Each structure stands twice: as structure tokens, then as C-alpha cells.
Amino acid sequence: MLDITLLRRDLDGVLARLATRKNPQPFLDADTFRALEAERKTLQIRTEELQSRRNQLSKQIGGLKAKGQDTTAVMAEVGGIGDEMKAGGERLTQIQAALDAMLLHVPNLPAADVPVGPDxxxxxxxxxxxxxxxxxxxxxxxxxxxxxxxxxxxxxxxxxxxxxxxxxxxxxxxxxxxxxxxxxxxxxxxxxxxxxxxxxxxxxxxxxxxxxxxxxxxxxxxxxxxxxxxxxxxxxxxxxxxxxxxxxxxxxxxxxxxxxxxxxxxxxxxxxxxxxxxxxxxxxxxxxxxxxxxxxxxxxxxxxxxxxxxxxxxxxxxxxxxxxxxxxxxxxxxxxxxxxxxxxxxxxxxxxxxxxxxxxxxxxxxxxxxxxxxxxxxxxxxxxxxxxxxxxxxxxxxxxxxxxxxxxxxxxxxxxxxxxxxxxxxxxxxxxxx
Missing domain, CATH: 3.30.930.10 (Bira Bifunctional Protein; Domain 2)
Structure with missing residues (x-):
């Protein structure tokens, strides 16, 4: 299996090397990969934002309780964040599974000193x-x-x-x-x-x-x-x-x-x-x-x-x-x-x-x-x-x-x-x- 970090860093380079195995290369659906990767990045950024917001709210709840103030609204927001993070985590798991399944069908990259040719x-x-x-x-x-x-x-x-x-x-x-x-x-x-x-x-x-x-x-x-x-x-x-x-x-x-x-x-x-x-x-x-x-x-x-x-x-x-x-x-x-x-x-x-x-x-x-x-x-x-x-x-x-x-x-x-x-x-x- 190819290193997914290499695909994220240089997808065009990977596609070019795969094309030396067979041109046009039929192994990796670049559009699907890019779409999954874009969604993965968006979800990860959103998850980090939600985690940061939940940490802020947890501190806020502690302060409100210390003052004897109502925490209902803040607790409700925390609950909503938890639901969104759970859904996001499940989707991230699905995306990773889809990426792994895609990569299982992709051959190894030829070494740099391998002669290029069709057969x-x-x-x-x-x-x-x-x-x-x-x-x-x-x-x-x-x-x-x-x-x-x-x-x-x-x-x-x-x-x-x-x-x-x-x-x-x-x-x-x-x-x-x-x-x-x-x-x-x-x-x-x-x-x-x-x-x-x-x-x-x-x-x-x-x-x-x-x-x-x-x-x-x-x-x-x-x-x-x-x-x-x-x-x-x-x-x-x-x-x-x-x-x-x-x-x-x-x-x-x-x-x-x-x-x-x-x-x-x-x-x-x-x-x-x-x-x-x-x-x-x-x-x-x-x-x-x-x-x-x-x-x-x-x-x-x-x-x-x-x-x-x-x-x-x-x-x-x-x-x-x-x-x-x-x-x-x-x-x-x-x-x-x-x-x-x-x-x-x-x-x-x-x-x-x-x-x-x-x-x-x-x-x-x-x-x-x-x-x-x-x-x-x-x-x-x-x-x-x-x-x-x-x-x-x-x-x-x-x-x-x-x-x-x-x-x-x-x-x-x-x-x-x-x-x-x-x-x-x-x-x-x-x-x-x-």
C-alpha cells in the first residue's frame, strides 16, 4: 500500500509515476481521492474547532456553578457539540475506510532507476x-x-x-x-x-x-x-x-x-x-x-x-x-x-x-x-x-x-x-x- 501522506503531499507526482506502469493510469481515481481528502480536512478542522469550543464551555460551566448561576443553556450547547463530534468521527471513519479500500487496488511506485516502458x-x-x-x-x-x-x-x-x-x-x-x-x-x-x-x-x-x-x-x-x-x-x-x-x-x-x-x-x-x-x-x-x-x-x-x-x-x-x-x-x-x-x-x-x-x-x-x-x-x-x-x-x-x-x-x-x-x-x- 502506498503511503497516503505521499499522495496528500504530491498527488500529481504519484499519478505520473503510476502512469509509467500503464498510461493512462487506471489505478487511482484522482477526483474521488481529492473529494474524500477535502472532506476529511474539513471535518478534521471542524472537529478541532468543536473540541476547542467544548473546552471553553467546560471552563465556563465551572465558573457558572461556582457563582450559583444557571448552566442549562451552556450544557445544551455542549451536548450539541458532542453530537456533532460523534457524527463527524463516524464520517471520518467512513472516509478513511474508503481511502484504504481505494489504495488496496493501487500498485507500488516504480523505483527511480527502473526503465520506463509499457511491457x-x-x-x-x-x-x-x-x-x-x-x-x-x-x-x-x-x-x-x-x-x-x-x-x-x-x-x-x-x-x-x-x-x-x-x-x-x-x-x-x-x-x-x-x-x-x-x-x-x-x-x-x-x-x-x-x-x-x-x-x-x-x-x-x-x-x-x-x-x-x-x-x-x-x-x-x-x-x-x-x-x-x-x-x-x-x-x-x-x-x-x-x-x-x-x-x-x-x-x-x-x-x-x-x-x-x-x-x-x-x-x-x-x-x-x-x-x-x-x-x-x-x-x-x-x-x-x-x-x-x-x-x-x-x-x-x-x-x-x-x-x-x-x-x-x-x-x-x-x-x-x-x-x-x-x-x-x-x-x-x-x-x-x-x-x-x-x-x-x-x-x-x-x-x-x-x-x-x-x-x-x-x-x-x-x-x-x-x-x-x-x-x-x-x-x-x-x-x-x-x-x-x-x-x-x-x-x-x-x-x-x-x-x-x-x-x-x-x-x-x-x-x-x-x-x-x-x-x-x-x-x-x-x-x-x-
């Missing part, structure tokens, strides 16, 4: 690592390579419909190995604390990280019809960013608790609303997929450095696996709702002859913290909002795609990357079952 075509490539392999045979995609290894889309569809996958045998083991490897790197080398979190959350948690109320159509939800929780509504997490970040919701942290670095491996559930016809073949775009998530809660002065660090933590996984990739700085028109600045990592996918997103690392600054009411007590003893960051370290299914395709051999076998072999019982090559 992904304005993203800026920062660097590349590795050289895509030159094959001396016709490459297969991960669907054809994975099928003999137990990557089964037909059974997934039979059980749950399109965009679900069933894995068994070597494919399932490789998928598990990747997740364990990622967790071990993030915890033992990069200082994250491993967490296990719920897969179902209440709406308040999704509001805290920015998925609600604006993106409800992208979420799956369930409703309990039995027991103490009858009628309760939970949402399946779209990423463990939600649970890891909200672990510090409504908390005032001590400054020496920062930074907090958390990681978790979890399934992620997304309806993929609006993505009909995109990446319908294979693992690239699924309703359920696994991800190792990284979250950092940091001092505001350190969030820019933490973002660079987090990108490096995601890169380390790809480098250890020997997978070529590139890093992109996203433009204002391509960033996610809560991000002030985002770097995407895209891994080389040989069968498609292009790079595809495998990690997204974002600095949300105080945007999520303000929604969650997460603060720390600064050096001056005052409460200040933390900055939150999140990133994939990595998307497990897409990493599986990259390993299968980049490590394939002419006979359809897969050379297991060195770093994964301890997690695969020492197996060096996965061969199709005959």
Missing part, C-alpha cells in the same frame, strides 16, 4: 552467463524427453484436468532432488532459515502481500462445510512468499532482528486466469507447481543491496547446475503489482531456442509492510516500516525442464548435473525405460 519489450538485459550448448543432433523438448522417465501429463489430466502433472520414477526423483539441492544451497551457503508453512491461508495474508483484493481471479480457494470452521474460506497459496512474508505481519521487530532471511519449498497454486492458449504443452505453465522461495525482511537502507544479493542467490543455483541464463531488469510496465524494482532470471530452453523465466526477484520496499503493519524500532526509538523482498530460488518445474533439455543426449538419456548426483543416489545418467 516486456522495454526490459533491459543486464548480463548473461554460460553459452547455450551446440547440439550435433536434433534436440527434443522436455515433454518427449520426460515421458520415458515418468513425466506423465495424461495421468495428471485424467486426475485433475489440464495443466496438472503426474510424475513417477526418475522424473519424480529428479524433481525432488532439485528442490532439496536448492534448499540446501539457500540454507547452508546463503544464510536463509528453512521453513515449512501452511498451503492454505486466510484472505488477510493475501491482502498483506498484495494478491487480494485485486487478483482474486488468479487464486484457488476452498470452503469448509463442517465442524468449527464451517463456512470459513481459505485460499491455496500462489507462492510461499505469502506465508513467509506474513510471518512478521502486525509485528514490531527489534532492529537487531534484521535482516530476516527465510526460505521454503512448497507447491504453488495458480488459476492462470487470462493465459488461455499460452504454454499449454508441458511444465512451463501449470495450475500446480513447486518452488523454492526466498524472502528477506530488511532495514530500508539495506533493501537495494539485499535485492542484488538475492539475485545472486538465484543465479548460484543455475551456475551450479551449469544452465545458461540471462538477467533482465524489468520495465515499469512489466513489473508485478507489489514490486518497486524487479530482476528476472531467464534460463536457456534449447527446444524453444530462447530464454524463459525461471526466477523473479523483487524489492517491494515498504509496500507490503504497510499493508501488513510490520515495523521495526529504529535507532531513534521510533517505529518504522521494514522493507520486504522476495524471489524464486528457483521454480522447480521449470528447472526440471531446463535440466532435461540442456543435459539431453542423442539416445534420449539425460546426464545428471554433478551437484545433483548425491541427491540421486550417485546416478550419473537417466536412461529411458525400455
Amino acid at each position: 516486456e519489450h522495454a526490459n533491459v538485459e543486464v548480463r548473461r552467463w554460460g553459452t547455450p550448448r551446440a547440439f550435433d543432433f536434433t534436440v527434443k523438448d522436455h515433454v518427449d524427453l520426460g515421458a520415458p522417465l515418468g513425466l506423465d501429463f495424461e495421468t495428471g489430466a485424467k486426475l485433475s484436468g489440464s495443466r496438472f502433472t503426474f510424475m513417477q520414477g526418475a522424473a519424480a526423483r529428479l524433481h525432488r532432488a532439485l528442490a532439496q539441492f536448492m534448499l540446501d544451497v539457500q540454507t547452508t551457503e546463503h544464510g536463509y532459515t528453512e521453513c515449512y508453512t501452511p498451503y492454505l491461508v486466510q484472505a488477510k495474508a493475501l491482502q498483506g502481500t498484495g494478491q487480494l483484493p485485486k487478483f482474486e481471479q488468479d487464486l484457488f480457494h476452498v470452503t469448509s462445510g463442517d465442524g468449527d470452521a464451517a463456512g470459513s474460506k481459505w485460499y491455496l497459496i500462489p507462492t510461499s512468499e505469502v506465508t513467509l512474508t506474513n510471518a512478521v505481519a502486525e509485528t514490531v521487530l527489534a532492529i537487531d532482528q534484521l535482516p530476516i532471511k527465510l526460505t521454503a519449498h512448497s507447491p504453488c497454486f495458480r488459476s492462470e486466469a487470462g493465459s488461455a492458449g499460452r504454454d499449454t504443452r508441458g511444465l512451463i505453465r501449470q495450475h500446480q507447481f513447486d518452488k523454492v522461495e526466498m524472502v528477506q525482511i530488511v532495514h530500508p537502507e539495506h533493501s537495494e543491496g539485499a535485492l542484488a544479493e538475492m539475485v545472486g542467490h538465484a543465479e548460484a543455483i543455475l551456475q551450479k547446475l551449469g544452465l545458461p541464463y540471462r538477467v533482465l531488469l524489468l520495465s515499469t510496465g512489466d513489473m508485478g503489482f507489489g514490486a518497486a524494482k524487479t530482476f528476472d532470471l531467464e534460463v536457456w530452453v534449447p527446444a524453444q531456442g530462447t530464454y524463459r523465466e525461471i526466477s523473479s526477484c523483487s524489492n517491494c520496499e515498504a509496500f507490503q509492510a504497510r499493508r501488513m503493519q510490520t515495523r521495526f524500532k529504529n535507532a531513534q526509538g521510533k517505529n518504522e516500516f521494514v522493507h520486504t523482498l522476495n524471489g524464486s530460488g528457483l521454480a522447480v518445474g521449470r528447472t526440471l525442464v531446463a535440466v532435461l533439455e540442456n543435459c539431453q543426449n542423442a539416445d534420449g538419456s539425460i546426464t545428471v548435473p554433478d551437484v545433483l548426483r548425491p541427491y540421486m543416489g550417485g546416478v550419473e545418467v537417466l536412461r529411458p525405460a525400455c
Whole structure:
């Protein structure tokens, strides 16, 4: 959520920055905001005037009583002031609720160094690592390579419909190995604390990280019809960013608790609303997929450095696996709702002859913290909002795609990357079952 004091101080500047996300900007109704703010100011001034008048009258009543004089008229005026102040207070509450509801739909402001542009075509490539392999045979995609290894889309569809996958045998083991490897790197080398979190959350948690109320159509939800929780509504997490970040919701942290670095491996559930016809073949775009998530809660002065660090933590996984990739700085028109600045990592996918997103690392600054009411007590003893960051370290299914395709051999076998072999019982090559 944006800082409302910034909107009050420089509404035109905020609108201009929002317009870099989408022009004309559809996020903030400026006329409604100005009208509510004008009414709020008028009511607050009137409330202060009434409070001052009531204080004067209270003193006057004391003087009249001391002289034995009639206080009826003065008391009646005090009563009228009380009624008006109560009505004004109720209206101020309504105005604040309306302003809060409006701001819940407004995205974060892009950082000053984010490239301005309408979409992904304005993203800026920062660097590349590795050289895509030159094959001396016709490459297969991960669907054809994975099928003999137990990557089964037909059974997934039979059980749950399109965009679900069933894995068994070597494919399932490789998928598990990747997740364990990622967790071990993030915890033992990069200082994250491993967490296990719920897969179902209440709406308040999704509001805290920015998925609600604006993106409800992208979420799956369930409703309990039995027991103490009858009628309760939970949402399946779209990423463990939600649970890891909200672990510090409504908390005032001590400054020496920062930074907090958390990681978790979890399934992620997304309806993929609006993505009909995109990446319908294979693992690239699924309703359920696994991800190792990284979250950092940091001092505001350190969030820019933490973002660079987090990108490096995601890169380390790809480098250890020997997978070529590139890093992109996203433009204002391509960033996610809560991000002030985002770097995407895209891994080389040989069968498609292009790079595809495998990690997204974002600095949300105080945007999520303000929604969650997460603060720390600064050096001056005052409460200040933390900055939150999140990133994939990595998307497990897409990493599986990259390993299968980049490590394939002419006979359809897969050379297991060195770093994964301890997690695969020492197996060096996965061969199709005959």
C-alpha cells in the first residue's frame, strides 16, 4: 500500500509515476481521492474547532456553578457539540475506510532507476552467463524427453484436468532432488532459515502481500462445510512468499532482528486466469507447481543491496547446475503489482531456442509492510516500516525442464548435473525405460 501522506503531499507526482506502469493510469481515481481528502480536512478542522469550543464551555460551566448561576443553556450547547463530534468521527471513519479500500487496488511506485516502458519489450538485459550448448543432433523438448522417465501429463489430466502433472520414477526423483539441492544451497551457503508453512491461508495474508483484493481471479480457494470452521474460506497459496512474508505481519521487530532471511519449498497454486492458449504443452505453465522461495525482511537502507544479493542467490543455483541464463531488469510496465524494482532470471530452453523465466526477484520496499503493519524500532526509538523482498530460488518445474533439455543426449538419456548426483543416489545418467 502506498503511503497516503505521499499522495496528500504530491498527488500529481504519484499519478505520473503510476502512469509509467500503464498510461493512462487506471489505478487511482484522482477526483474521488481529492473529494474524500477535502472532506476529511474539513471535518478534521471542524472537529478541532468543536473540541476547542467544548473546552471553553467546560471552563465556563465551572465558573457558572461556582457563582450559583444557571448552566442549562451552556450544557445544551455542549451536548450539541458532542453530537456533532460523534457524527463527524463516524464520517471520518467512513472516509478513511474508503481511502484504504481505494489504495488496496493501487500498485507500488516504480523505483527511480527502473526503465520506463509499457511491457516486456522495454526490459533491459543486464548480463548473461554460460553459452547455450551446440547440439550435433536434433534436440527434443522436455515433454518427449520426460515421458520415458515418468513425466506423465495424461495421468495428471485424467486426475485433475489440464495443466496438472503426474510424475513417477526418475522424473519424480529428479524433481525432488532439485528442490532439496536448492534448499540446501539457500540454507547452508546463503544464510536463509528453512521453513515449512501452511498451503492454505486466510484472505488477510493475501491482502498483506498484495494478491487480494485485486487478483482474486488468479487464486484457488476452498470452503469448509463442517465442524468449527464451517463456512470459513481459505485460499491455496500462489507462492510461499505469502506465508513467509506474513510471518512478521502486525509485528514490531527489534532492529537487531534484521535482516530476516527465510526460505521454503512448497507447491504453488495458480488459476492462470487470462493465459488461455499460452504454454499449454508441458511444465512451463501449470495450475500446480513447486518452488523454492526466498524472502528477506530488511532495514530500508539495506533493501537495494539485499535485492542484488538475492539475485545472486538465484543465479548460484543455475551456475551450479551449469544452465545458461540471462538477467533482465524489468520495465515499469512489466513489473508485478507489489514490486518497486524487479530482476528476472531467464534460463536457456534449447527446444524453444530462447530464454524463459525461471526466477523473479523483487524489492517491494515498504509496500507490503504497510499493508501488513510490520515495523521495526529504529535507532531513534521510533517505529518504522521494514522493507520486504522476495524471489524464486528457483521454480522447480521449470528447472526440471531446463535440466532435461540442456543435459539431453542423442539416445534420449539425460546426464545428471554433478551437484545433483548425491541427491540421486550417485546416478550419473537417466536412461529411458525400455
